Amino acid sequence: MSQKIVQGVPMPGWPMRAFKGLVLLVFCAAVIIPFVGVISTSVAPNKQINESGGLVLFPKSVNFAAYESLFAGGVVTRALFVSIFVTVVGTLLSLTVSCLLAYALSRPGFSAGRPILLVVLFSMLFSPGIIPTYLVVKGVGLLDSIWALIVPTMVSAFNVIVLRAFFMNLPNEITESARIDGAGELKTFGYIVLPLSKAVLSVIGLFYAVAYWNAFFSALLYLNDSKLWPLQLVLRTYVINDTQLGSAELGTELLPPQASIQMAILVVSIVPILIIYPFLQRHFAKGVLTGAVKG
């Protein structure tokens, strides 16, 4: 039997292809089934969840009580807006400040560049710890302010280093010709460097956005007023306390079971990042590689 050749590559026989297909199917199932389980459990009826021991793959009926319960009272909705604000504003500010710092550090003629770079690197190796950071945040009057979620983590040394490496790899001739045409540093940066850096900006932006989206610990420490809590911290109280509501021992109408609430939380917290990811994915590989190879 002659082997089939496609684009110069010999195709394996059907048993091999079937085997590969099977392996792929198993891997796909390993990824998809838990996800289906999460979504199914979040909409399954209480009785079925209890009787199945916690995880349901095929719900007998669909109800959105867990989602209704999550969004009732406005706690989760409000936290969602806080998270969106912190993520959007924080990412923009972080990108602005990090780019400006990284660009300055990447300029060969900048005499203070090396000491400043050392300071940046130092913060990567030795983080200040929880209590000193708390004291600083308190000292500058950021306690109980939404800016406490943004300002202390605004600059990530790692991201600055990646950005600096990218800027250093841009051809010098381009910035020099801009200078010859009369552009100052800011103009060169704004009109020449940034447009050429879309790939790295989208990756670093994603890093910042994911970090802001997932951050909860600074909110726990710095925000006493729970109405400023971001989504992740609110959702954690459902997951971590492992009991749904504090006073349920008093007796009540039936609430959705903890399992479906937890699964609904997973869906709520995953969805936004899942939506953003495909739009940035095309820049992703390029941006990471550019920053990573040379530095």
Added chain:
Amino acid sequence: MPVSRRSFLGGGLAAAAVAVTGTPLLAGCASDKKNSAAANLAVKLPTYVKYGEIKPDLPGTDVVLDGFLKYPANPVKAITDKPGDGQPITFMTNIPGAIPPAEDKNQFWQALNDRLGSELQISMASNDEYPDKFATRVAGGDLPDIINIPTTTVQLPALLKAKAMDLTEQLSGDAVKKYPFLANIPTVYWKGCVFNGGIYGVPVPRGMSRTTLPLYRADLLAAKGISNPAPKNFEDFLALCQEMTAARENRWAWTRVPLAYLRQMADVPNQWKEEGGKFTSFYEAEGNADALEAGRKMVEAGVINPDSFSAKASQRKQWFNGGIASFDIDSFVAWNQYYSDNTAGDAFSVNMLDVPGLNGGQAKPWMGAALNNVTAFSKDSKHSVDTLLKIANWMAAPFGTEEYLFRKYGLEGRHYALQGSDPVPTKTGIVETGIGTQYISDSALALYWPGKPDVPQKQHAIQEKIASRLQYDASYGLYSETMSKDGARINGVLTDLENQILQGKKPVSDWAPAVKTWLSSGGEKIRGELQDAFAAAAGGK
């Protein structure tokens, strides 16, 4: 030795406290420890004056809780004046459930502020994250007026001395009568609030309501023809478990290995035992080997849900509610919660097992931990100590009062519906009332379930049955610095070993050497400190 975030924070706390307050927390702690124990005993505890306006249907004792078959139809309004001073009062606490709606969207919270006469600003954290938040705020010198202090806090006496108000003058002896509902808290609970020779906090009492024994699904047992399970010894107990197991039908007797129960059967003491001034840890008791062996037998016999070692509490509760398991080991509070979560319909029925000896006879159940937490008032608070105590007094109004009804159930219509005189919480009620006020102060729990008088009856019956045999933790009220600093870490090693032995990965014979290691890595020191504290206290008599 791995350093966890928590132990790191604990260390950071002490260091930062020095930096911030200029007072080393450790200073003087070792030197005045003995004096402190004697001084603590010298403190005249608040006089217990039982509030007499409420007559329970099932009267309790100082150990057995009062039971109520229905909520009194016309609850007594016990406090006429608003306790607050008009200024906002800050409070920091953990909360046991999901985060409730913030004050501006929470009608219960707003009504509470109105009744208190002061805005209560609450800073919350989940149970798990509270120690981090607490340690950071202590170190940051940023404490609220009212502080929920976990009893396991490291260097608790020194912390209280540095940061909290001394309440001795206001509460000691008959002085407490000014706050009738604080006086209604039995004296034993105040013992846990005495440090540095003074009363430094208000108790949030638990005790009997936290006593933990096997809960069983009476309806499932009845379906098998078992109406009153009362195993006479371990053999009987195992047979009962086997009867309730049908692994092929996805049914097991137990949600997890009830090791604490097996230890009680094997006559292991409750935490620490004291005899003639000598303390013995429950880890050292001979009965441990028998209890572990019994646990192994249960695992081998297949009567435990095979996923039990990795399951979280919520999952175990689902097994119990779904009938996948017929037994779970938990407290009287959990007993009520099972009725909240019930999806099995009206037939659903829970009851509690008594403790037989491993080889027959009656064993001694362990009394639950006395306190949930101590509530202290910050030295830096701008409110008068009287205002803060009045708030605590308001929060301790007992079952049957109008204050209790509001505090636990909220406002009629929005937070609960009346069925007869019983308040049945609505979903909104459950969500909005969970703001953690029960940790400012609380009355002893009452046995009650709206609309189901058989629940308190069963609870009261088992409490009466076990009350005279209860074993108490001899270390309660005695401070050991090593226990507070290293207890969780060194105990964790033994807990891991227990699990490995139960799963058959290690032999029972590994237990004794591990306990020796436990003793040398801190256990012996804890014993010494407890004995010293006990002796100093006894000497002070």
